[in-house]
Amino acid sequence: MVTTTTPPGGPAAPSSELAAALYTGIRLERTAPPCILVIFGASGDLTRRKLMPALYSLMRAQRLAPSFAVVGISNTEWDRDQFAEEMRKAVHELSGIPVEDESWQAFAGRLRYLSSTFDDAGLYERLKRELASLAPDCGYNLIFYCATPPSLFTVITAQLARAGLNHPLDGAPATAWARIIIEKPFGRDLKSAQQLNREVHQAFEESQVYRIDHYLGKETVRNILVFRFANGIFEPIWNRRYVDHVQITVAESIGVEQRGRYYEEAGTLRDMIQNHLLQVLAIVAMEAPVRFESEPVRDEKLKLLKSVCGLGTGAEAMAKAVRGQYGPGLVHGQPVAGYRSEPDVSPSSTRETFAALKLTIENWRWAGVPFYLRSGKRLPKRVSEVAIIFKSPPYLMFGAEARFEPNTLVIRIQPDEGIALRFEAKIPGAEVRLRPVDMDFHYGSSFGEAQPEAYETLLQDAMLGETMLFARYDFVETAWSLTTPLLEAWQAQPAKNFPNYAAGSWGPAEADEFLARDGREWRRP
C-alpha cells in the first residue's frame, strides 16, 4: 500500500530528506510474511533475469520477511554454492542492480538447491524433507513457482499434489498456506487453456493459483485504474460520446533473440496480444469495480472482455486483423537479420512477428468505438502506450485550412512512463494558427524515484495473498476464446507474402491500410 500526502504549502521542491519523503508521499512499505519459495526452472532465463534480481531487491528493501528461503530446482547438476554463485553472476550481469558483498551473503544464505528432473517422484519426497527442515525457521507458508516450459506445468502440479504439497506441511499452523505461481504462456489456444485449468484445478484450488502476466505488475498499468477512478474529470468523457477510437501499442525493437524455438510455436498473437494487450484493454475499458479489491476488479475486467465482440471465423476474422513478419533491416542504425535467419527459426517460417487487430466492445459505454491493438518485434523502438483519441469538435471555426489534430490522451506504459494530453493551441502571432501541444506528466520527475520492477510487485503480492494483479482462469479462457478463431484462420491460410516489413519499420504497409480503410491512422509514438 502506498499512501500519498500533499506537503504543507503545496508540492514545493523538496529541500531536505524529510521534505523529499513528504513530496513523494509517505510510504508504508509492505513486508511479505515468512515463506519458502520453491522455483522450478532455477537455472533458466526467467530465474536469472527476473526472479533472482526481484528477490534480491525485495530483500534489500526489507520487503521480505528476514526468515524467507528460496529452494531452486532444475536438472542442472549444481550444488548449493554453485547455484548461489550462478545467481550472483546473473543478478550482477543481467539486472543492473549493484550486488553488495554483505547483502549478497545474507541473500545467498537463504538459498537452497535441488537438482532433478521434474517428473521424478523422488524429487518431491526430497523436496518435502527439505521444506520440513526449513519450516521451523522459515515458516510454513509455501509458494511454488513454475518458471518452466509450459509442457511441465501440469507435470509439476500433479507431482506436488501426489506428494501432498498442494497443502501446507504436516504440523503447520492453521493459518499456513500453499500457493502456486504459473508463468505464461497459459495454454496455446482455448482448448489447451481449458485443459490446463482443469488439470491445475485437480491439484490446486483457484484461490491458490497465481497466473503471471507481468504487464499487470507494471506501475504504469496499475496507475490506469488510479487515473480513471481517483479523478473526477475523466470519467464523464470516457465513453462513446467523446472517444473516437483507442490505440494500444506494444512495440519492441528487439527481435526474437535466442527464443526462436518458442517463437516458432507462439507468434505475436499468442505471445503478446492474448495476454498483455487484452489485459491492458480490459483495464482501460472496464467499469468501476464495486470495491478496489481483487475479485471485484477481476470481475469487471472479465465482464469487459466478455463484451468484446467475437472476431468471427475464417475470412471474417482475417479481415479484422493484419499480420506481419520482419525481414532484414536497420534498427537504431544497425543492420539486423530477418526473422527467418534467426537461430532456431525455419527459413520458410510463416510465423507472425507483428499483429494488429480491431476490436469492438458491445456495451453502452463503448458501442461503435474501435479499439486497435498492435504489437510487433523489430519495430523502430521499444514503446508501450495506450492512446485515447477523442472526437473532433463538431464545427471548426478556424477555417478549413487550419491544420488540426484530435485531442489525444496518451498513457505511456514504458519507457518515459507518464501521461500526456495533446490539445490545440494558438501559435503566438497576429494570425490565428493552430498547433498541437502537450500537457505532460512524467513519473520520473514527479516522483523522483525508481519504479519497482513488475516481478518485485508480483512476487510480493503472491506472498501477501493479493490476487488482483494475476490472471484469473476465466479471464485467460475468455482471452483465448477471442483470439483462437484468428489463430485458426491464420493457421489455415499461411501468409504468402512474408517477410512483409523491414526490421526497423513500423510494420507492414497492410497495417496502415487497415486503419486507412476506417479513415484513421496509427500514431507514431
Ligand code: BG6
Ligand atoms: C513477454 C514476451 O511476455 O513480454 C516477450 O514473451 C516480450 O516476447 C516481453 O519481449 C515484453 O515485455 P516488456 O516488459 O519488455 O514489455
